[in-house]
Amino acid sequence: MPIVSPHRLDPLVDGRQSERAMRVRRGVQRLMSAARVALLPEMPLDSGRRADLVGLTEKGEFVIVEIKSSVEDFRVDRKWPIYRLHCDRLYFATHPDVPLDIFPEDCGLILSDGWGAEILREAPEHKLAGATRKAMVLRFARLAADRLQVAEWAANPYMTGLPEAS
Template sequence: MTEPALKIDGRQSPTALALQRGVLRHLAALGLMGIPEFCLASGRRADITAIDLKGEITIIEIKSSVTDFRTDVKWPEYRFHCDRLFFAVTPDFPTEILPDDVGILVGDAFGAEMLRPAPAHPLPAATRKAMLIRLARAGAGRLSLLYDPELRGLGEL
């Protein structure tokens, strides 16, 4: 039997992977369950998409450097897929360059802290339902891969 393991995507820098780990820990402590590298219906990949007990969806966009932030033009599209949008950055990141209408998390590999809450922009009911189904299927699919790494037919998780 093959040893179960999740595959690392391979596109993230060591800084981004460390932030991902710390942010996932922070979210879990708040009762939110996050899925890294979640594929949205638009085809974009959100760094972390999380859901709380009420079914509200939060997207966290990890910015590992100022250059990463300045060259990214896709993040405003994430608003169409979540109730709240955050940037997660390292402690040395100049947060004053981030837009005022997103939340800010500052973290490292061991945790994160909310510097600024994200304003709520509630999803339409149909979009929420579609996102909840997509999140549930992605979570179940990734769990299935832990049990059978050779499983086929799961598509983009």
């Protein structure tokens, strides 16, 4: 049974993301995939926020990548400090038309052209507490499994009544 839907079922794009932000995301996803970091886009967190990209490294470390497509996008969004509570490393990702000096020095910085991306500044490490890490692993695994199930159900013509996507 195929695990990827041939139909346009995209719960990971809810209309809030601009075309430019989606291009930045694509480049970051390619970079992280090459580094063998498993990614989930639009992951809800215990704090009630939703991270643009959450990655799980082969070492079991969590990274969060906050995508900013413009200066205004960065200025109006002040929720990003909360993301530090949910990751070992926090990055901002943007594109070449955004001035890089607006991003805080104590966060990593990724530049994406939509086809690829490059880490310009590594994110400093701040280790998660054991209980937080366990909660994040469970949330990450359950969300990935839920999304896979939705994709499989959508691809199977014999299944009726799709499960709710997370």
